[in-house]
Amino acid sequence: MVPSQGLRRGGAAVTQTANAEEKDRAREAAVEAALGLLDLDAKAGLLSGQDMWTLPALPEIGLASLVMSDGPVGVRGVRWTSDDPSVALPSPTALAASWDPDLARRAGALLAQEARRKGVHVLLAPTVNLHRSPLGGRHFEAYSEDPYLTGRIGSGYVAGVQSGGVGTTVKHFVANDAETDRFTVNNLVSERALRELYLAPFEAIVADARPWGVMTAYNSVNGPTMTEHTHLVQDVLRGEWGFDGVNVSDWVAARSTTGALRGGLDIAMPGPRTVYGAALARAVRDGEVTEAEVDAAVRNVLRLAARVGALAGTEPAVAEPPAAVDGPALAREIARRSFVLVRNEPRAGRPALPLRPGTVALSGAAARDARVLGGGSATVFPDHVVSPLDGLTAALPEGTLTYSVGADPNTELTAAGAGFDLRAVCRDASGEVIGTGSVPGGHIQWMGSDLPEGVTHDRLDSVELTGTFTPRESGTHTFGIKGLGAFTLTIDGTTYFDDVQRPAKDDPFEAMFGAPESRAEADLTAGVPVEVSLHHLIRLSDDLPAKVITFSLAHAEPRFDPDAAIAEAAEAARAADTAVVVVATTERVESEGFDRTDLRLPGRQDDLVRAVAAANPNTVVVVNSGSPVELPWREEVAAVLLGWFPGQEGGAALADVLTGAEEPGGRLPTTWGDLADAPVTRVTPENGELHYGEGVFIGYRAWDQAGRTPAYPFGHGLGYTDWEYESADLDGTAATVRLRNTGERPGREVVQVYLAPAEPDASRPARWLAGFAVAEAGPGERTEVTLDLPRRAFEVWDEAAGSWAFVKGSYEVRIGRSITDPRITTPITV
Numbered sequence: 001m002v003p004s005q006g007l008r009r010g011g012a013a014v015t016q017t018a019n020a021e022e023k024d025r026a027r028e029a030a031v032e033a034a035l036g037l038l039d040l041d042a043k044a045g046l047l048s049g050q051d052m053w054t055l056p057a058l059p060e061i062g063l064a065s066l067v068m069s070d071g072p073v074g075v076r077g078v079r080w081t082s083d084d085p086s087v088a089l090p091s092p093t094a095l096a097a098s099w100d101p102d103l104a105r106r107a108g109a110l111l112a113q114e115a116r117r118k119g120v121h122v123l124l125a126p127t128v129n130l131h132r133s134p135l136g137g138r139h140f141e142a143y144s145e146d147p148y149l150t151g152r153i154g155s156g157y158v159a160g161v162q163s164g165g166v167g168t169t170v171k172h173f174v175a176n177d178a179e180t181d182r183f184t185v186n187n188l189v190s191e192r193a194l195r196e197l198y199l200a201p202f203e204a205i206v207a208d209a210r211p212w213g214v215m216t217a218y219n220s221v222n223g224p225t226m227t228e229h230t231h232l233v234q235d236v237l238r239g240e241w242g243f244d245g246v247n248v249s250d251w252v253a254a255r256s257t258t259g260a261l262r263g264g265l266d267i268a269m270p271g272p273r274t275v276y277g278a279a280l281a282r283a284v285r286d287g288e289v290t291e292a293e294v295d296a297a298v299r300n301v302l303r304l305a306a307r308v309g310a311l312a313g314t315e316p317a318v319a320e321p322p323a324a325v326d327g328p329a330l331a332r333e334i335a336r337r338s339f340v341l342v343r344n345e346p347r348a349g350r351p352a353l354p355l356r357p358g359t360v361a362l363s364g365a366a367a368r369d370a371r372v373l374g375g376g377s378a379t380v381f382p383d384h385v386v387s388p389l390d391g392l393t394a395a396l397p398e399g400t401l402t403y404s405v406g407a408d409p410n411t412e413l414t415a416a417g418a419g420f421d422l423r424a425v426c427r428d429a430s431g432e433v434i435g436t437g438s439v440p441g442g443h444i445q446w447m448g449s450d451l452p453e454g455v456t457h458d459r460l461d462s463v464e465l466t467g468t469f470t471p472r473e474s475g476t477h478t479f480g481i482k483g484l485g486a487f488t489l490t491i492d493g494t495t496y497f498d499d500v501q502r503p504a505k506d507d508p509f510e511a512m513f514g515a516p517e518s519r520a521e522a523d524l525t526a527g528v529p530v531e532v533s534l535h536h537l538i539r540l541s542d543d544l545p546a547k548v549i550t551f552s553l554a555h556a557e558p559r560f561d562p563d564a565a566i567a568e569a570a571e572a573a574r575a576a577d578t579a580v581v582v583v584a585t586t587e588r589v590e591s592e593g594f595d596r597t598d599l600r601l602p603g604r605q606d607d608l609v610r611a612v613a614a615a616n617p618n619t620v621v622v623v624n625s626g627s628p629v630e631l632p633w634r635e636e637v638a639a640v641l642l643g644w645f646p647g648q649e650g651g652a653a654l655a656d657v658l659t660g661a662e663e664p665g666g667r668l669p670t671t672w673g674d675l676a677d678a679p680v681t682r683v684t685p686e687n688g689e690l691h692y693g694e695g696v697f698i699g700y701r702a703w704d705q706a707g708r709t710p711a712y713p714f715g716h717g718l719g720y721t722d723w724e725y726e727s728a729d730l731d732g733t734a735a736t737v738r739l740r741n742t743g744e745r746p747g748r749e750v751v752q753v754y755l756a757p758a759e760p761d762a763s764r765p766a767r768w769l770a771g772f773a774v775a776e777a778g779p780g781e782r783t784e785v786t787l788d789l790p791r792r793a794f795e796v797w798d799e800a801a802g803s804w805a806f807v808k809g810s811y812e813v814r815i816g817r818s819i820t821d822p823r824i825t826t827p828i829t830v
Contacts (some may be wrong), residue, residue: 030313038061040285044280047266047276048276049271049272052270054066067121067122078447081443083440089647094338095338097666099667099669104154105160107160108161112166112321113327126143127143128154129176130147132680133683143669146768154201164322169214171217175692176219178690182218186689187689188222191799193692206237206241216247217250224263227249228256234263335643335650336654339644340666340668341353341718352639363404363582370387370624374587375592388651404569406569413479413518420555424439424463425466442552446548448548460549463536464534467531469524469532475524477522477523477555479519481516481552482552486539487537489533496520496522569611573612583608584601590625595684623642624646630674663745701768715750716820721742724739735787737786739777749774751773755768757810758812772787773787810829
């Protein structure tokens, strides 16, 4: 049996395709007409950002300014400020944990709605790099360690966003799988590993979702930097795969005018200072590149503009946006369907979850001050956040819930939040106020023209964050500054700092992603407001590609006695029927710009869990992290629920799941284990190079090869009901699986299919994911799912031939609940 290349299309589908092709031809004609009206300078300028987020408008051809914005969990828009809120969905790891491409499509449709509301044409998402090593600091922003799962979820996301008429840029092409030295690292990856792992999600998304954009990464791959990688961009992405979208650089990644253009880069961001624009026009006139090469890039940009409705004279790809989506409701649904219950042991004759009637002792600083998303450019600012404490307070009977801090994961300062009432005051060189703006979160990040009304960069000389702070607790409060340059920090009339903060390392984004510096300690009284002021003298460098003003007022609550706080939480747990502990990572653990050095929970959180578990055997631990952390106490507690970064409605979704109103729907998209056992851990380059020496063995493939047992395997996850896998039939390579819900409540099951060669081959993984589907059934009901095993599941990349090779022979088709829990095994010969 040879897997088919595809399915025959019905008449309606053929008609729909023909109509789409006719519209594509009309848009191409409009693109060519517009291109013919532009001179060299206009064309070169169009390939260069005019500011941080936009391309220049060209009214003479009916071209509006194309606007881009970061995602992937929300749409920030061109204003990176909490004064312009956005819906915040759960992290991409959470979305992947749903194992549901249709849910990803719905998430994408919501983000398209958000983008249109904010005037955004292109979303800088999704991130489909792989979880090569558990130490990757930005893994919360990517989906999985598995290329097939990543490709399926990413395809759903892209299709959803573009169904709303908004473009996507699938990123970061390619092998941007760690953050250490990301601007300069040369990743050395075999062609086979590139094809079978790192390129595979991009290839699948290009084939299945036809993205309108791709973003090339900072790093180099096997020599060339990705913004100049002719082979991977021109030969593979555009040539082999037929990608016809736009290729935009990661911000400040483009380094060479001629190298970037010939490497297939269409847009160099940000602006106005880039390697394109006037430099590109000059390169054409000097004979370094041809105008035809410029035309090819401009054509791609105009095609994008036509698709999103920014080019007059042609119909956009989506004339009517889809029906409106309830953002908070969808955020809550995604969160609860992403939660992965990895442990649920019986206590007093029944599983710990759902919660039994009675009292609940909640502890953990993250239960009160929830971390709902990861740090870095993925940050958006929701208009509200439902914490676990909020959610459980609303869901449980009055008087049954107590709360103790227990342990705080934040060992460093965070941006001013609860208790602060701040505004920004902008002044010119004479001290005259030229504009003001509210700053709800103590963080300013103005990029390009994103300034308060009436303020211009020419006149702006200083910005003061000023207002009041009303402490929640009495004691010594710590204040600090995040940012670079001259600052004056005043608390309650006392000036604590009046000096310059300088960069600790040569990183153009350190002002955005670096750690705050502690600059003041003040003894304050709970409930008594004090005046606070952080004055920043603006001195922008002419060397920067865009004008960016970014700094924060940082703060930390009084440091309590950790032993006493843990003892208090343990005593509360001892008096309750159930104890719930929320543990979390912080922005200094998981964020853009750096990798992790370990997988431990920060602070004294492990001690808190152990103390509470010793006091109450019915202890439930909720893990609030975007990617794997070590859980050394996992056998000591009754239940462990992985909650990822759950988005703005995370606390409400958590209450839904803990109380049993909904079941936890997630399955692990990445293996969870201890760092000492993890097979692939190297993320730090040596002499500028990072060798992917493990080849095709990452994630569960590497755990299998090493013969090691993780804490929780890929695909693992428990629900609140039981399933019996009754039978499976193969018709060619289509598998029909029948199963029955044998429990007492409705449930959702992720049916997973793995292939394993009947004859082990050391050059190939022992098994790999080949398909999955979601089944739902009521108590006692039977259901079935049918899924196709793709041809690619039986192929390997032949480096000698430079092509895919179909591997004939016998395989075991293992169907079950995770990679280590097959319920039905059946042979197949191809």
